[in-house]
Amino acid sequence: MGERSTTLLVDPSSDGHHLQSVSWLTRHLAPSGPVVLLTRRGASEDPAYAEYLGDDLAAGRLAVAEVFDGSSPSTADLVREVEARCRAEQTVPVRTVVHLDGDQALKRWWYAAPRALRRLPVRPRVVFMLTRYPARVPLLDRTGWRLRVSKALLVVAGRLTGALQRVVGYKGRGDTQRGWVVTRVNDPEFCTAHARDRDRWREQHDLPRDEALVGVFGLISERRNAPMVLEALEAGRIDARLVVAGAFSPAVRTWVDGLEPERRARVVARDTYLDNDTLDQLVAAVDVIPVPLTNNGPSGIMGKAEAAGVAVVTAGSTVRAREVEALGGGLACDLTVPALAEAMRAVLAGEVELRTGTADRWDAVDRYCRTLLGERP
Structure with a gap:
């Protein structure tokens, strides 16, 4: 096993879909070191918080810091809290920061974060998950292309300034394309009932x-x-x-x-x-x-x-x-x-033949975590 490190997950939302990703990543990362979630104040009062994260908290796999004033903190607040937490984790240093809803922060992260990251004793690798990046856009969809191109340019700017090392966005589960500027990841098909x-x-x-x-x-x-x-x-x-x-x-x-x-x-x-x-x-x-x-x-x-x-x-x-x-x-x-x-x-009427139906797809969850983090299969 390699050197132990702390992973910082950033997600001010308490949406169930987001928290499920937090739980999946926590279980994937916990064997390698501590996992810390930065979220909004009051998040622990949401029923979804206990539903998705309760077992991880009870088992000591996850620590939570409620530091943001709302679900859409400013980029300046994000940078400040990430820097503060990276400085606080001295025993097992933070080597990876994952923002699980980075669309809004992407607009300013490329110029707001580099100076703070350079000041850290151990500079972490930063991964952004874009939940609203259009993986595929019809040829004549001007709005879709404008959104896609603008986000791609911000990603390139973040990489050039050293503020970002990896950016991932959702794609359809049948999409096999990997992406270039933004790596594509399948949202796992996962259900505990059939x-x-x-x-x-x-x-x-x-x-x-x-x-x-x-x-x-x-x-x-x-x-x-x-x-x-x-x-x-x-x-x-x-x-x-x-x-x-x-x-x-x-x-x-x-x-x-x-x-x-x-x-x-x-x-x-x-x-x-x-x-x-x-x-x-x-x-x-x-x-x-x-x-x-x-x-x-x-x-x-x-x-x-x-x-x-x-x-x-x-x-x-x-x-x-x-x-x-x-x-x-x-x-x-x-x-x-x-x-x-x-x-x-x-x-x-039974005119459609279904070819799916494999509940409890933990293999899909593992691929999701590895793709998001940039790990080898």
Whole structure:
């Protein structure tokens, strides 16, 4: 085993998807030395914190410092806290810093960080994870190209000034390209439940046993387009119920409460925080999961569905469209009510053959960690 070193993970967010990455990286890195997470003040009060990090904290694999005033600290605050923590870890020095949501900080990191990093007795290797970098952009998408080129230039600037040594961004799970300026990494397809036990999960969570179910899960905001999914079920005269489960935004709560009785009867609404096991079981309990999102990146819920053997209908993303085609995880369609209706009808009618469904993909998690950190396979 090589020289022990401390790894500093930076993630002011307490989003469950982010914290799952923190936990995966912690378990991967802990044998090599201490792992410290810098996050926002009050993060430990979020239910997702204990859900994803509780075991790592109890086992002593992870230490946490709540140092930021919010989930979007300034780059100056990031640099100051990273420098302070690197100076504080003298016994086992910090040799790697990983920012797990670096899109915003990337704008100024290239000129704000070099001086502080040069002052450190041991200069760490800095890795940025970009969660909103467009891995693939249609040829005529001017907005997408503007975003991609601007971020790529900032990455190059960071490397030239010595502020960054590695930058990684998400790609679709079926994408085999490695990337050049920004290395591409697959978001792992990982689920602790499987559709082969669908009857069990439906009974456990009090869901209809003999009806087709369409699921919208996670943090339920307007961007998940649950009203559009319900409209598609109605427009296509699809005999299925819509399950909407997760923490609702005020707008979604108002929409559910305002549904007419006949429409409300078609919706199973669970407005509550879902721990990871419950979320996985609900994913495995339904017949199809629509992902009608306008962002072009991969979806964590979509990865869970693919691992659980549940069909996905995706719309609004060329990345996700390529993913379902490459993995055989469902159908891609246009982001319209008629197209969603036809795609869901085809899936529920058994016209789509699924080629996925390997739950508990720890090998995918290991590849994710190694690619993010730049380690050899």
